[in-house]
Amino acid sequence: MAADQYAQVIVDVAGLPPLDYLVPQEMLVAVGDLVLVPVGRRKTAGLVVGLKPWTDIERRKLRAVGCVLNDFSPLPAEWLSWTHFAAEYYCRAWGEVALPGIPAFFRKKRGIRHQQSMQRLRSLPALPEKECPPEPSLNAEQLRAVQSVTGSKGFVPWLLYGVTGSGKTEVYLQIMKRILSQTGGAQALLLVPEINLTPQLVSRVRSHFPHDQIVTLNSELAPGERARSWLAIHEGRARILVGTRLAVFASFHDLRLIVVDEEHDLSYKASDGARFSARDLAVKRAQDLQIPIVLGSATPSLESWELAKKGKYKLLELKQRAVPKASFPDLHLIELNKKTSEGLTEEVQSEISQALLRKEQVLVFLNRRGYSPSLCCPSCGWISACPHCSAYMVFHKDIHRLVCHHCGYSRPVPERCPSCGAADIIPVGSGTQRIEEVLSKLWPQARVLRIDRDSLKTKRETDKAFHEVHAGRVDILVGTQMISKGHDFKNVSLVVVLNSDAQLVSTDIRAKERLFSTLMQVSGRAGRAGGRSLVLVETRFPKDIVFSFLKKYDYPGFADALLKERREAGGPPFTYQAMFTADHEDLDQAMACLQKITEEGMLILKRDFQDSDIVLYDPVPMPLVRVANRNRAQLLVESSSRRRLHAFLKALPIPDFHNGNIVLEIDPVRF
Ligand SMILES: Nc1ncnc2c1ncn2[C@@H]1O[C@H](COP(=O)(O)OP(=O)(O)OP(=O)(O)O)[C@@H](O)[C@H]1O
Ligand SMILES: [Zn+2]
Structure with a gap:
C-alpha cells in the first residue's frame, strides 16, 4: 500500500489558513487542482496549494478530499504564488482572493451532463475568413512607443502618457501584434475600465487580429460565457483577453504582455471583497512573469506619475493627436x-x-x-431626505418618484409638503x-x-x-x-x-x-x-x-x-495608507469599535514599532455617515514604509464586533 498523502487546501472563507485533508488512496490530485472538501457541516470548493506526506492533524479529526472538480490542467504555480501575494498584501485569507477568481461554473460538483457542457464550452466560434486590414502608419511618437516596449526585455513597467485622441489604443494593438507574433502560443491581456469595454473597442481589437481568438471577461457575462472565456485563456486557445478588473485573475497558458488602459480609473479598485487594485496586481504579475506591462492614460494617477518621475516606471509620451488634422478644442x-x-x-x-x-x-x-437632486418646500424648508441615509432623495420625473441613490429606497412624490401641507414643492437643481x-x-x-x-x-x-x-x-x-x-x-x-x-x-x-x-x-x-x-x-x-x-x-x-x-501634507503617494471601516445601527458602537482598535494599536506601536513613523488617526464618522440605516465610521493608518505598515497591520488584532461589520482596506481610494 502506498504511503498516505495529504493535501493543503484553501477555501473561500475569511480567516482560514490552508487546511490539511487526507487524499484517498485511489485519487489522483495535483497542486493547483480544484477539489470538493468538507468545511464544518458543508462541502465547498477548494484549491490544492500543496501536497505532503505528513500532517499534524490527529487521525480522528482528519477529513478527506471529496473529489477533484476540474478536468482541465491545474492552476499554474505562477498563478498560485501571485494570488498568495495578493492575499498577503490585502490582508485576506488566500482562499478569499484565489477562489472567486475562478468562474463559479468550475467550482461546483459535476452534473450528469458535464461532458456535454465541457464540450460546448471548449468550442469557440470559428473565425471568419478575413484578411488583415492594412495597418495605419504610426506617427513618430507612436512608433517610438511601440519600439521601446517591444524592444525591451523582461519586466519593464511602461507608463504611456498620451493626450486624448493621441492614438494610445493603436499603440496597444501594435505592441500586442508584435509580441504575439514573436512566439507561437503567446497571449496578451488588455484591461479596460468597466464602461470602456464596448463593442466598438472589441471589434477594433478583432479587426487587428482576424486570425486569433479573442475573448472578453466582465462581471455582466452570463456564467456560461464567463466559463468559456476563462477556459479558452487557461488552455491557450484564445490569444487575447480583453476584460475589466476581474480579468486580472484569469489563468494564462503563456502570458507575454499586459496593457492597462486608463490606468488611473477608479473602477480598477474593487469596492467590495478583498478591495484589490487590478492595476497594482497586474504590475506585480508582470514582474513575476518577467514581461512588459503598459499603463496608459491621458491623466495618469499621481501614484504612477510619481513612480515615472522617480524612474521606477519608464515614461512614454504621445503629445499630439493622432488624426493629422485634429487639434485640441x-x-x-x-x-x-x-x-x-x-x-x-x-x-x-x-x-x-x-x-x-x-x-x-x-x-x-x-x-x-x-x-433634480432634491425636492424642497419653499414655505417651510422641508427637503426630500432619505429616511435611511444621511442623503437627499433624488426626484425622478419619468417615474414620478423620489429615489435614494445610496440605498435604493424609493417612494411616490408627495402631493403636498409632508411637513406643512403646502401645495407647491419644487425641484432644486x-x-x-x-x-x-x-x-x-x-x-x-x-x-x-x-x-x-x-x-x-x-x-x-x-x-x-x-x-x-x-x-x-x-x-x-x-x-x-x-x-x-x-x-x-x-x-x-x-x-x-x-x-x-x-x-x-x-x-x-x-x-x-x-x-x-x-x-x-x-x-x-x-x-x-x-x-x-x-x-x-x-x-x-x-x-x-x-x-x-x-x-x-x-x-x-x-x-x-x-x-x-x-508631499508637503504627507499624503499619498508619499505615504501608504490603510483604512478600517466599521458599520453598525448605532454610530457610537461603530466609533467605539474603532476606538478599541486605536487603543490596542497604540500599545503595539509603543511596544514594537517605536522608531517607525506609523500614524494612527482618531476614528471619525464617514462624510456620508448613514447608508441603509447603517452608521459608518473610519480609522486611517499611515506610514511612509509599506513594509512597516503591513507588519503593524498583521500584528493588530481585529476585535469581534457584535451586530456590526469591520473591514480593512489597503490603499483606500474612496474617502
Ligand atoms: N497613426 C495614425 N494615423 C491616423 N489616425 C490614427 C493613427 N493612430 C490613431 N488614429 C486614429 O485616431 C483616433 C484616436 O485614436 P485612439 O482612439 O487610439 O486614441 P486614444 O489615445 O486611445 O484616445 P482616448 O484616450 O482619447 O480615448 C482614432 O480614430 C484612431 O483610428
Ligand atoms: Zn437611502
Missing part, C-alpha cells in the same frame, strides 16, 4: 451665477445652436442622474433628466439622447444607444460619466460641462485629481476627427488650479502642483 470657462431661467447660459445656448446648424454633434455632460427636457424644449427639431444608468439599464441597451450616436442619428447627447470617456466620437465639435463643482468641495483628497481627469476625458471627446471644436465648462471657482491647468490641457503641470501639495 478651445476651452472656455463660464463663471456661474449669470444663469438664464432655462438653466443654460446664453453662451452655451448660442454655441449649441451654431453647432447644430453646422450639423455637428453636441455632447452635454452632467454628473448627476435624475431630474438639475440632473440629466431636467437638462434633457430643457434641451428638447429649446431645440425641438434636434434629436436628443440621454445616456445614464436610468435610461439604459443593460449593457446591450447601452451598446445600442452608442451605436446610434456613432451612426450620426443623434444631434445632442446628454449624460453622465458614461459618455465622458473612451468613445472615439468622430463628429462631436462641442462639449458642454454643466455644474462641475460638486467634486471640488469634497473632503476626499483625491477629489481634484479625479475632477481634472474627468474634465480632461470629457473635453477630449471633441474635435477628434479635425475641424474647429470647443469645450465650455461651467464653474463657480474659475481660479481653482483644476481649471487653470485644464484651460491649457496641462496634465504634467497639474500633477506636479498636486504632488507638491501632497
Whole structure:
C-alpha cells in the first residue's frame, strides 16, 4: 500500500489558513487542482496549494478530499504564488482572493451532463475568413512607443502618457501584434475600465487580429460565457483577453504582455471583497512573469506619475493627436451665477445652436442622474431626505418618484409638503433628466439622447444607444460619466460641462485629481476627427488650479502642483495608507469599535514599532455617515514604509464586533 498523502487546501472563507485533508488512496490530485472538501457541516470548493506526506492533524479529526472538480490542467504555480501575494498584501485569507477568481461554473460538483457542457464550452466560434486590414502608419511618437516596449526585455513597467485622441489604443494593438507574433502560443491581456469595454473597442481589437481568438471577461457575462472565456485563456486557445478588473485573475497558458488602459480609473479598485487594485496586481504579475506591462492614460494617477518621475516606471509620451488634422478644442470657462431661467447660459445656448446648424454633434455632460437632486418646500424648508441615509432623495420625473441613490429606497412624490401641507414643492437643481427636457424644449427639431444608468439599464441597451450616436442619428447627447470617456466620437465639435463643482468641495483628497481627469476625458471627446471644436465648462471657482491647468490641457503641470501639495501634507503617494471601516445601527458602537482598535494599536506601536513613523488617526464618522440605516465610521493608518505598515497591520488584532461589520482596506481610494 502506498504511503498516505495529504493535501493543503484553501477555501473561500475569511480567516482560514490552508487546511490539511487526507487524499484517498485511489485519487489522483495535483497542486493547483480544484477539489470538493468538507468545511464544518458543508462541502465547498477548494484549491490544492500543496501536497505532503505528513500532517499534524490527529487521525480522528482528519477529513478527506471529496473529489477533484476540474478536468482541465491545474492552476499554474505562477498563478498560485501571485494570488498568495495578493492575499498577503490585502490582508485576506488566500482562499478569499484565489477562489472567486475562478468562474463559479468550475467550482461546483459535476452534473450528469458535464461532458456535454465541457464540450460546448471548449468550442469557440470559428473565425471568419478575413484578411488583415492594412495597418495605419504610426506617427513618430507612436512608433517610438511601440519600439521601446517591444524592444525591451523582461519586466519593464511602461507608463504611456498620451493626450486624448493621441492614438494610445493603436499603440496597444501594435505592441500586442508584435509580441504575439514573436512566439507561437503567446497571449496578451488588455484591461479596460468597466464602461470602456464596448463593442466598438472589441471589434477594433478583432479587426487587428482576424486570425486569433479573442475573448472578453466582465462581471455582466452570463456564467456560461464567463466559463468559456476563462477556459479558452487557461488552455491557450484564445490569444487575447480583453476584460475589466476581474480579468486580472484569469489563468494564462503563456502570458507575454499586459496593457492597462486608463490606468488611473477608479473602477480598477474593487469596492467590495478583498478591495484589490487590478492595476497594482497586474504590475506585480508582470514582474513575476518577467514581461512588459503598459499603463496608459491621458491623466495618469499621481501614484504612477510619481513612480515615472522617480524612474521606477519608464515614461512614454504621445503629445499630439493622432488624426493629422485634429487639434485640441478651445476651452472656455463660464463663471456661474449669470444663469438664464432655462438653466443654460446664453453662451452655451448660442454655441449649441451654431453647432447644430453646422450639423455637428453636441455632447452635454452632467454628473448627476435624475431630474433634480432634491425636492424642497419653499414655505417651510422641508427637503426630500432619505429616511435611511444621511442623503437627499433624488426626484425622478419619468417615474414620478423620489429615489435614494445610496440605498435604493424609493417612494411616490408627495402631493403636498409632508411637513406643512403646502401645495407647491419644487425641484432644486438639475440632473440629466431636467437638462434633457430643457434641451428638447429649446431645440425641438434636434434629436436628443440621454445616456445614464436610468435610461439604459443593460449593457446591450447601452451598446445600442452608442451605436446610434456613432451612426450620426443623434444631434445632442446628454449624460453622465458614461459618455465622458473612451468613445472615439468622430463628429462631436462641442462639449458642454454643466455644474462641475460638486467634486471640488469634497473632503476626499483625491477629489481634484479625479475632477481634472474627468474634465480632461470629457473635453477630449471633441474635435477628434479635425475641424474647429470647443469645450465650455461651467464653474463657480474659475481660479481653482483644476481649471487653470485644464484651460491649457496641462496634465504634467497639474500633477506636479498636486504632488507638491501632497508631499508637503504627507499624503499619498508619499505615504501608504490603510483604512478600517466599521458599520453598525448605532454610530457610537461603530466609533467605539474603532476606538478599541486605536487603543490596542497604540500599545503595539509603543511596544514594537517605536522608531517607525506609523500614524494612527482618531476614528471619525464617514462624510456620508448613514447608508441603509447603517452608521459608518473610519480609522486611517499611515506610514511612509509599506513594509512597516503591513507588519503593524498583521500584528493588530481585529476585535469581534457584535451586530456590526469591520473591514480593512489597503490603499483606500474612496474617502
Ligand atoms: N497613426 C495614425 N494615423 C491616423 N489616425 C490614427 C493613427 N493612430 C490613431 N488614429 C486614429 O485616431 C483616433 C484616436 O485614436 P485612439 O482612439 O487610439 O486614441 P486614444 O489615445 O486611445 O484616445 P482616448 O484616450 O482619447 O480615448 C482614432 O480614430 C484612431 O483610428
Ligand atoms: Zn437611502
